[in-house]
Amino acid sequence: MTIPLFTLSRQSENAALTTSTKAAIDRVLEHQQFILGKEVVELEKEIATTCFDNKAHVIGVSSGTDGLLVILMAKGIGSGDAVITTPYTFFATASCPHRLGAEIVFCDIDPKTYMMDPEKLRALLASFQREADGTLRTAKGNRVKMIIPIHLFGTCSDMEAIMALAQEFGVTVVEDAAQVIGADFPSKEGQKKAGAIAEASFVSLYPTKNLGAFGDAGFIVCRDEKLADQIRILRNHGMEERYYYKVVGGNFRMDGIQAAILRARLPFLSQWNEQRQKNAAIYKEAFTKAGLLDLIALPAEPWAASGLKNHHIYHQYVIRMFGDQASAQRDKVIDHLNKKEIGYAIYYPVPLHLQECFADLNDKLGSYPESERASQETLALPIFPELKEEEIQAVVAAITEALK
Ligand SMILES: Cc1ncc(COP(=O)(O)O)c(C=O)c1O
Structure with a gap:
């Protein structure tokens, strides 16, 4: 699919x-x-x-x-x-x-x-x-x-x-x-x-x-x-x-x-935002059922406890691999998503302090370790409003196959 x-x-x-x-x-x-x-x-x-x-x-x-x-x-x-x-x-x-x-x-x-x-x-x-x-x-x-x-x-x-x-x-x-x-x-x-x-x-x-x-x-x-x-x-x-x-x-x-x-x-914006929120909820349930929560972090929802409906409108659905091998694990997932023809993206593959055009800032590798780690370990999955439930299940199944 x-x-x-x-x-x-x-x-x-x-x-x-x-x-x-x-x-x-x-x-x-x-x-x-x-x-x-x-x-x-x-x-x-x-x-x-x-x-x-x-x-x-x-x-x-x-x-x-x-x-x-x-x-x-x-x-x-x-x-x-x-x-x-x-x-x-x-x-x-x-x-x-x-x-x-x-x-x-x-x-x-x-x-x-x-x-x-x-x-x-x-x-x-x-x-x-x-x-x-x-x-x-x-x-x-x-x-x-x-x-x-x-x-x-x-x-x-x-x-x-x-x-x-x-x-x-x-x-x-x-x-x-x-x-x-x-x-x-x-x-x-x-x-x-x-x-x-x-x-x-x-x-x-x-x-x-x-x-x-x-x-x-x-x-x-x-x-x-x-x-x-x-x-x-x-x-x-x-x-x-x-x-x-x-x-x-x-x-x-x-x-x-x-x-x-x-x-x-x-x-249509509020309807689209709601559909994205629904998709995120389906991902959460599917990842939980698949027993993957000790291998990946789901998107943080820092303001969920507020009860505000639109505390998150899921412009992107970004997961993160855990552990020492997180970057290698991400490569494994990416390989598998490629095989299954499932779209993904890395936001952002190179943090800005390591971009060639900002070399004059003299910020070296290691200057902003959390940004560098996030660049190595995160992965954005499909979340657009018209995404179907069976497609979300297929994405989670593919990630499960890659990691288990
Ligand atoms: C975080 C962030 N800042 C700035 C921009 C720039 O917006 P635009 O692409 O409309 O110029 C974008 C859009 O891609 C963005 O995601």
């Missing part, structure tokens, strides 16, 4: 979605607002009301990556600044501050959740030189301005702890919410939406995301109106009035056709 890691082809069975998608494309061909325009304005409003609350400013951009870049530009991040993130993330989280000339400082992850470890963050922040006015400086003399925690695989980082540390050390937080549209976080002040906890966040609408466009797209969320205005200007080369440039921005605009397609898809 061939089982893809991800496919959109099964959505053709959803007649309501097919009809509304075609109508959306026709609408754009009719009004021809291909860049920004009314589809983007309406999508921003619809995302603000369905995914956040009316206080959130939602700003459509050309991709999640560009979303982060624009936020950093709006916050004036550049040469002389330092930004903290983890090495266990998609490249863009670190490449954007690097592109603007900022120093990247990595903080290792919690081995269970794969997200920024607040204890390690505290130690890192405390290791910087603190000047009389509160300025934090790295060993290279750069000013520590921002922390970018990544909400990985569909659930939130420990934002309570990270926000408290950020406040204590006088640093801004921007959430990498690329993978968590629709997830909730149980803060002490009550339930919060992932992406609406810190000063600003960005979400990716890449086609494989829980809400995906038919090309690149993304959006920014922020609460401050002035920051939102600045971001809107930067998104469009830095101009407010046509051909008059207030600042140097870029072309970070969302296409009208992507916005129209996303407007057709947005009403």
Whole structure:
């Protein structure tokens, strides 16, 4: 049985979605607002009301990556600044501050959740030189301005702890919410939406995301109106009035056709998230029945005890092999999945501090051991909404055969 890691082809069975998608494309061909325009304005409003609350400013951009870049530009991040993130993330989280000339400082992850470890963050922040006015400086003399925690695989980082540390050390937080549209976080002040906890966040609408466009797209969320205005200007080369440039921005605009397609898809997001949650529950039961829980770790659910329905929206379903031989065990599983034509992926095979392009950071093998181990031991399995129960059983059976 061939089982893809991800496919959109099964959505053709959803007649309501097919009809509304075609109508959306026709609408754009009719009004021809291909860049920004009314589809983007309406999508921003619809995302603000369905995914956040009316206080959130939602700003459509050309991709999640560009979303982060624009936020950093709006916050004036550049040469002389330092930004903290983890090495266990998609490249863009670190490449954007690097592109603007900022120093990247990595903080290792919690081995269970794969997200920024607040204890390690505290130690890192405390290791910087603190000047009389509160300025934090790295060993290279750069000013520590921002922390970018990544909400990985569909659930939130420990934002309570990270926000408290950020406040204590006088640093801004921007959430990498690329993978968590629709997830909730149980803060002490009550339930919060992932992406609406810190000063600003960005979400990716890449086609494989829980809400995906038919090309690149993304959006920014922020609460401050002035920051939102600045971001809107930067998104469009830095101009407010046509051909008059207030600042140097870029072309970070969302296409009208992507916005129209996303407007057709947005009403299905909560249903798709629920189907992913159901699939995760089926995996859990099947792995438990197969007696594999002493050989593999299932995805951590750090906020499950909160009882929030959307504490995890399973953008990815990532398992981990246990023990000294974990990496070899993963190879065995991969071999078997290949034979059975079952899709899988490794997120992420090389942590960012070991990437060639970041060699100048001088972080060596062993600098962030938890990120390095996770890269060797984790494996993402199919979890897309239309995945069938018998396919999940077949994935678990294949892993059982490989490991037992
Ligand atoms: C954690 C993370 N950050 C940033 C991005 C960048 O988003 P995009 O691919 O829309 O540019 C992604 C998406 O792949 C992601 O998963």
